[in-house]
Amino acid sequence: MLQRAIVVGGGIGGLTVARALRQRGIQVTLLEKAPAFLPTTGAAFGLSSNGQICLESLGLGDALRPILHPFRKYHVTVPNDTLFEDNYFERLLDETGFSISGTLRADLVRVLADSLGDGVIQYNSKVVSIHQTPSDVRVTLADGATLDADILVGADGINSTVATAVDTTRDTPVYCGHNVFYGVLDHVPANAAAGTLLQHYDVGEYIQYPAGESSFIWAQAYKADAPPMRSKEWT
Secondary structure (H helix, E strand, C coil): CCCEEEEECCCHHHHHHHHHHHHCCCEEEEECCCCCCCCCCCCEEEECHHHHHHHHHCCCHHHHHHHCEECCEEEEEEHHHEEEEEEECHHHHHHHCCCCEEEEHHHHHHHHHHHCCCCCEECCCCEEEEEECCCCEEEEECCCCEEEECEEEECCCCCCHHHHHHCCCCCCCCCCCEEEEEEEECCCCCCCCCCEEEEEEECEEEEEEECCCCCEEEEEEEECCCCCCCCHHHC
16 A cells, blocks of 8 residues: 655646645655755746646645636747737636646745655755665765655656666657747736736747746747856856
8 A cells, every 4th residue: 555655856846736635645755966945047938828727726726826827828920920820818817617727846846845844854965876776766965865755756857867777778858959948027017917828929939928926037048059058146
């Protein structure tokens, strides 16, 4: 019988899995290598109706509503600001009861983390090895501590320690040929309208949308031969 679970990775995926397991009465320990919750990590995204339905089924509807900012309209232009499409999201709202909504990643992570209660998340916990037996799995941390569970869930990102332990021959990540720069504005830009998702296609793609009462997300994607240089000024 499944009674104990370890989840590695405290991002949206790991936190959501931990919430679902807890709902079913399973004891969960979530291991996150960061020293603490980092509210500035990541920017924002549009949360689709199916994602909201999933989170609603986990009993998070009331906690989510204050951090979701619905898109009522989308406005798409092409070179020379030529209008390509100007439409509304009403059909999606009518069909599902949910509209695609902007939210700050930090806000969603905070809601998910708070829903787990005290003692579930262990920060500063870097997994260095995994050992599986016929009956359980043992995780060893960088400080030498060990934890045992009936099941281990890996949600620790593209350079996953868990995935490498499961498949030592897996391919390394391959550059996709596109770069993205993004950021959060603490004011409403001059070319923005409330509840509007704006896209512009020219040399790449530009997108902006609301993610808070006075927070707007912008992102610029473009093709490139190599990833951009990493700089602390941009992270």
